[in-house]
Amino acid sequence: xxxxxxxxxxxxxxxxxxxxxxxxxxxxxxxxxxxxxxxxxxxxxxxxxxxxxxxxxxxxxxxxxxxxxxxxxxxxxxxxxxxxxxxxxxxxxxxxxxxxxxxxxxxxxxxxxxxxxxxxxxxxxxxxxxxxxxxxxxxxxxxxxxxxxxxxxxxxxxxxxxxxxxxxxxxxxxxxxxxxxxxxxxxxxxxxxxxxxxxxxxxxxxxxxxxxxxxxxxxxxxxxxxxxxxxxxxxxxxxxxxxxxxxxxxxxxxxxxxxxxxxxxxxxxxxxxxxxxxxxxxxxxxxxxxxxxxxxxxxxxxxxxxxxxxxxxxxxxxxxxxxxxxxxxxxxxxxxxxxxxxxxxxxxxxxxxxxxxxxxxxxxxxxxxxxxxxxxxxxxxxxxxxxxxxxxxxxxxxxxxxxxxxxxxxxxxxxxxxxxxxxxxxxxxxxxxxxxxxxxxxxxxxxx
Amino acid sequence: xxxxxxxxxxxxxxxxxxxxxxxxxxxxxxxxxxxxxxxxxxxxxxxxxxxxxxxxxxxxxxxxxxxxxxxxxxxxxxxxxxxxxxxxxxxxxxxxxxxxxxxxxxxxxxxxxxxxxxxxxxxxxxxxxxxxxxxxxxxxxxxxxxxxxxxxxxxxxxxxxxxxxxxxxxxxxxxxxxxxxxxxxxxxxxxxxxxxxxxxxxxxxxxxxxxxxxxxxxxxxxxxxxxxxxxxxxxxxxxxxxxxxxxxxxxxxxxxxxxxxxxxxxxxxxxxxxxxxxxxxxxxxxxxxxxxxxxxxxxxxxxxxxxxxxxxxxxxxxxxxxxxxxxxxxxxxxxxxxxxxxxxxxxxxxxxxxxxxxxxxxxxxxxxxxxxxxxxxxxxxxxxxxxxxxxxxxxxxxxxxxxxxxxxxxxxxxxxxxxxxxxxxxxxxxxxxxxxxxxxxxxxxxxx
Numbered sequence: 001x002x003x004x005x006x007x008x009x010x011x012x013x014x015x016x017x018x019x020x021x022x023x024x025x026x027x028x029x030x031x032x033x034x035x036x037x038x039x040x041x042x043x044x045x046x047x048x049x050x051x052x053x054x055x056x057x058x059x060x061x062x063x064x065x066x067x068x069x070x071x072x073x074x075x076x077x078x079x080x081x082x083x084x085x086x087x088x089x090x091x092x093x094x095x096x097x098x099x100x101x102x103x104x105x106x107x108x109x110x111x112x113x114x115x116x117x118x119x120x121x122x123x124x125x126x127x128x129x130x131x132x133x134x135x136x137x138x139x140x141x142x143x144x145x146x147x148x149x150x151x152x153x154x155x156x157x158x159x160x161x162x163x164x165x166x167x168x169x170x171x172x173x174x175x176x177x178x179x180x181x182x183x184x185x186x187x188x189x190x191x192x193x194x195x196x197x198x199x200x201x202x203x204x205x206x207x208x209x210x211x212x213x214x215x216x217x218x219x220x221x222x223x224x225x226x227x228x229x230x231x232x233x234x235x236x237x238x239x240x241x242x243x244x245x246x247x248x249x250x251x252x253x254x255x256x257x258x259x260x261x262x263x264x265x266x267x268x269x270x271x272x273x274x275x276x277x278x279x280x281x282x283x284x285x286x287x288x289x290x291x292x293x294x295x296x297x298x299x300x301x302x303x304x305x306x307x308x309x310x311x312x313x314x315x316x317x318x319x320x321x322x323x324x325x326x327x328x329x330x331x332x333x334x335x336x337x338x339x340x341x342x343x344x345x346x347x348x349x350x351x352x353x354x355x356x357x358x359x360x361x362x363x364x365x366x367x368x369x370x371x372x373x374x375x376x377x378x379x380x381x382x383x384x385x386x387x388x389x390x391x392x393x394x395x396x397x398x399x400x401x402x403x404x405x406x407x408x409x410x411x412x413x414x415x416x417x418x419x420x421x422x423x424x425x426x427x428x429x430x431x432x433x434x435x436x437x438x439x440x441x442x443x444x445x446x447x448x
Numbered sequence: 449x450x451x452x453x454x455x456x457x458x459x460x461x462x463x464x465x466x467x468x469x470x471x472x473x474x475x476x477x478x479x480x481x482x483x484x485x486x487x488x489x490x491x492x493x494x495x496x497x498x499x500x501x502x503x504x505x506x507x508x509x510x511x512x513x514x515x516x517x518x519x520x521x522x523x524x525x526x527x528x529x530x531x532x533x534x535x536x537x538x539x540x541x542x543x544x545x546x547x548x549x550x551x552x553x554x555x556x557x558x559x560x561x562x563x564x565x566x567x568x569x570x571x572x573x574x575x576x577x578x579x580x581x582x583x584x585x586x587x588x589x590x591x592x593x594x595x596x597x598x599x600x601x602x603x604x605x606x607x608x609x610x611x612x613x614x615x616x617x618x619x620x621x622x623x624x625x626x627x628x629x630x631x632x633x634x635x636x637x638x639x640x641x642x643x644x645x646x647x648x649x650x651x652x653x654x655x656x657x658x659x660x661x662x663x664x665x666x667x668x669x670x671x672x673x674x675x676x677x678x679x680x681x682x683x684x685x686x687x688x689x690x691x692x693x694x695x696x697x698x699x700x701x702x703x704x705x706x707x708x709x710x711x712x713x714x715x716x717x718x719x720x721x722x723x724x725x726x727x728x729x730x731x732x733x734x735x736x737x738x739x740x741x742x743x744x745x746x747x748x749x750x751x752x753x754x755x756x757x758x759x760x761x762x763x764x765x766x767x768x769x770x771x772x773x774x775x776x777x778x779x780x781x782x783x784x785x786x787x788x789x790x791x792x793x794x795x796x797x798x799x800x801x802x803x804x805x806x807x808x809x810x811x812x813x814x815x816x817x818x819x820x821x822x823x824x825x826x827x828x829x830x831x832x833x834x835x836x837x838x839x840x841x842x843x844x845x846x847x848x849x850x851x852x853x854x855x856x857x858x859x860x861x862x863x864x865x866x867x868x869x870x871x872x873x874x875x876x877x878x879x880x881x882x883x884x885x886x887x888x889x890x891x892x893x894x895x896x
């Protein structure tokens with residue numbers, strides 16, 4: 001194996017392959033905490049490098065794992081062993097900003113936040129905003145078809161992809177719109193091709209925002225209020241749900257006592273022109289008045305930032321609650337959420353598990369977190385039972401196993417709850433069309 | 449061949465295959481006016497029938513062409529000969545309305561308008577609204593991934609597909625979310641599988657609408673005004689462009705003189721709650737005042753219907769202008785539209801062609817119509833040159849050959865302007881995964 005890497009290194013000439021233990025360790029896990037193994041890590045500097053590494057790996061039949069920032073929640077970037085990790089982190093150029101067309105072309109190693117920071121002074125933004133946006137890359141966002149709070153109004157990554165420059169498993173370079181075969185790339189977790197760069201649609205920055213947190217008595221109330229608000233024509237850009245346990249945890253973490261009153265929470269943001277934001281805020285306020293709901297609205301940018309900080313602190317604050325976070329992100333029709341929440345709390349409590357719920361309830365996307373410890377074998381078994389029951393219920397409710405975190409390795413064994421045998425068979429065949437030798441991120445989505 | 453059909457008829461038992469000339473003629477063309485040939489037409493009454501016909505056709509290696517209402521603009525439903533047409537027109541049941549989940553399940557032969565008529569009294573609507581909606585079917589809309597005026601705000605058909613029950617080329621039935629392999633079905637024009645039914649997302653009907661037509665001096669002005677309005681936070685549900693020649697033609701057809709002043713037109717609709725619609729209308733009105741633009745706003749439902757009738761009369765009114773309508777629907781980034789319009793008018797005039805432009809300018813989707821006569825060979829040659837030049841320019845501007853009409857047979861020879869050889873090769877391989885024997889709508893998208 002080691003000899004293989006040495007031979008590969010000779011063939012790719014001046015592109016260095018790092019084989020030190022430090023690299024092999026640091027680049028072999030993701031946010032799930034699961035660790036894989038690899039023989040080396042390589043950092044292409046551009047399209048030529050990346051295509052050349054893939055072409056030579058392909059000739060030598062060495063598997064390769066494209067990696068962004070490794071912030072994924074399903075193991076998509078965890079290498080399965082015996083191959084090399086191709087990190088995109090040194091390919092982070094902004095190639096072209098075309099304000100007339102409303103597009104920006106970037107290398108996929110660019111961090112989402114860096115793109116936003118570049119666009120903002122020019123008066124633009126790129127809508128996908130996964131919670132990981134401060135560190136996760138555009139390439140990783142494409143691989144998982146990432147969403148985020150704003151996806152409720154603006155849609156997920158796929159919506160903003162105009163064209164891709166990508167490398168096939170054989171090392172051929174293709175530049176094309178996201179149609180036909182390339183339409184399968186977003187969300188396929190690097191199993192069908194390696195995306196080098198993308199032309200992304202961007203939008204003019206809204207002139208105004210209004211951010212409000214509404215307290216509700218129970219989780220089920222929150223879901224009902226969310227539907228009722230939508231049905232009277234309220235159209236926020238962000239509509240998030242946070243259950244009481246999660247909010248308690250966040251409040252403690254960020255030392256805020258305002259939201260620690262045992263209720264559940266809806267987090268809204270409205271954006272648009274000044275007038276439209278005001279008109280929308282009126283709808284929300286009069287609704288809260290009629291229903292006697294408590295609400296807090298950010299008075300200025302500083303308060304808005306504080307509210308967003310609370311929302312973004314959910315993941316880090318939960319991390320204190322247990323060594324291992326089993327983090328599922330189911331997606332359901334909006335009207336099913338209340339039933340799903342009841343089911344989840346009941347099942348978790350029956351199994352004696354510590355469960356935290358939050359998510360993008362506007363999209364029907366709920367994050368279900370069990371805080372546990374991998375070393376407590378018996379509790380892990382109960383967690384497995386929980387996940388199994390959760391996914392069966394989700395399939396029954398016509399939902400999907402992943403709203404935005406992908407299938408990776410953690411959900412691969414549940415695919416048959418959603419897809420029939422005939423479809424899984426089609427997936428495998430499609431995989432073999434894109435990747436004859438099975439070298440692209442083997443063992444993941446499309447290959448099981 | 450005739451014997452094949454007789455043998456097939458025996459194998460499918462009590463499902464009648466119509467072989468009379470009347471059927472074979474009536475079911476072998478679409479709105480392009482191009483006619484194909486077929487050996488017979490069959491009208492399955494449900495999933496069992498449809499799967500059985502496909503299974504037996506597949507065993508006998510008889511090609512089959514799934515057909516909705518035949519209103520397509522690219523020949524997608526035109527049979528390529530030697531096979532049977534499977535019409536969905538007798539499968540038009542509404543299977544289930546689930547208001548709690550916000551979904552409706554329908555057989556794909558259901559006409560889009562019939563679905564809207566069913567949903568409206570219940571307080572819901574299904575957003576995709578192709579111009580053909582009074583006659584076109586949900587299945588045809590899925591096959592072409594249809595849009596419509598409202599797609600600007602609400603997105604195209606794909607966005608509203610929750611799950612599909614579809615039949616593979618071998619006759620196997622698959623029920624699945626629109627993910628993995630099934631994600632390729634919308635827009636694939638019946639070349640990868642036959643969709644029997646769909647669970648669709650629906651939305652609560654907006655409480656209010658406001659419809660306004662704004663007159664601009666030139667086409668280029670219209671495009672500039674459209675961008676400027678969006679950049680100040682105006683967010684209509686519909687934003688259509690109609691050029692002066694097209695509007696003249698519509699005005700004559702519908703005997704309205706209001707819009708026959710030589711200008712170009714923007715057609716806006718705003719929807720939402722009463723308050724929000726009013727706030728948006730204010731933005732539009734003050735913009736028009738500042739720019740000294742003439743505008744007409746519908747005062748009530750009757751006037752709204754009149755304006756929509758004008759918009760919907762575009763196709764029938766153009767039909768009077770020539771025997772043959774060469775109708776392309778390019779899609780471009782919004783900021784490229786003004787340049788594209790200039791290019792189109794100049795090229796058409798240089799080639800002495802009668803050209804009409806309109807479309808969903810919010811989505812960058814422009815309908816380019818050349819009114820001609822198939823029998824005038826020399827003019828058809830000039831039309832071919834026009835289309836060739838148009839598509840080259842569109843490719844250069846990073847646009848696509850079809851916003852919503854599909855590839856069908858009319859655009860198949862231009863696919864290489866958008867897709868590389870490697871990609872076209874992938875398309876063929878994917879086609880053969882779904883359809884080993886090449887029996888599903890052969891000769892169309894994915895098989896060229």
